Amino acid sequence: MTRLLILDNTPRQLEVIRDLALGVGFAPDDIVIAETSEDAERRLRAVAEQREAPFQIAVVDIHLGDGLEDAGVQFIPTLLNSQHGCKVIALTMGCPDSDGVRAIAHGAADFISARWGLPWYELLERKLSIFKALVEGTKFPLSV
Numbered sequence: 001m002t003r004l005l006i007l008d009n010t011p012r013q014l015e016v017i018r019d020l021a022l023g024v025g026f027a028p029d030d031i032v033i034a035e036t037s038e039d040a041e042r043r044l045r046a047v048a049e050q051r052e053a054p055f056q057i058a059v060v061d062i063h064l065g066d067g068l069e070d071a072g073v074q075f076i077p078t079l080l081n082s083q084h085g086c087k088v089i090a091l092t093m094g095c096p097d098s099d100g101v102r103a104i105a106h107g108a109a110d111f112i113s114a115r116w117g118l119p120w121y122e123l124l125e126r127k128l129s130i131f132k133a134l135v136e137g138t139k140f141p142l143s144v
Helices: 011-023 037-048 071-082 097-105 120-136
Strands: 004-007 031-034 057-061 087-092 110-113
Touching (some): 004 037, 004 071, 031 037, 071 087, 071 097, 087 097
Parallel strands (some): 004 031, 087 110
């Protein structure tokens, strides 16, 4: 069982990310969606209180609209302090790549930018598949 936390404030993007995760083998009950950093922090407290299993992978949108320009970046250390070994993929949709570099400096394992001109959802699907295989100790899928 690999648990995934998705933190994004855009309903359509949340739906796409959830569908990608289901497509690479995440169980529906192992996908947790949060639309704000406060909501995500509540889920982390539930893990700390042992009411929920820990997260091994997280997809975090850098700009959440929480009032802070980079609320997602600021959330990454909080996530990693409570979920040791969690692999974080930061999404920088429409943001400069320097925001992705800042996310990595704050502990993200990788970032995806929509500004690269590549279909971000294909890149995310591939990264979710690879990180899931890493967490579960299985072979990397050759294709998704």
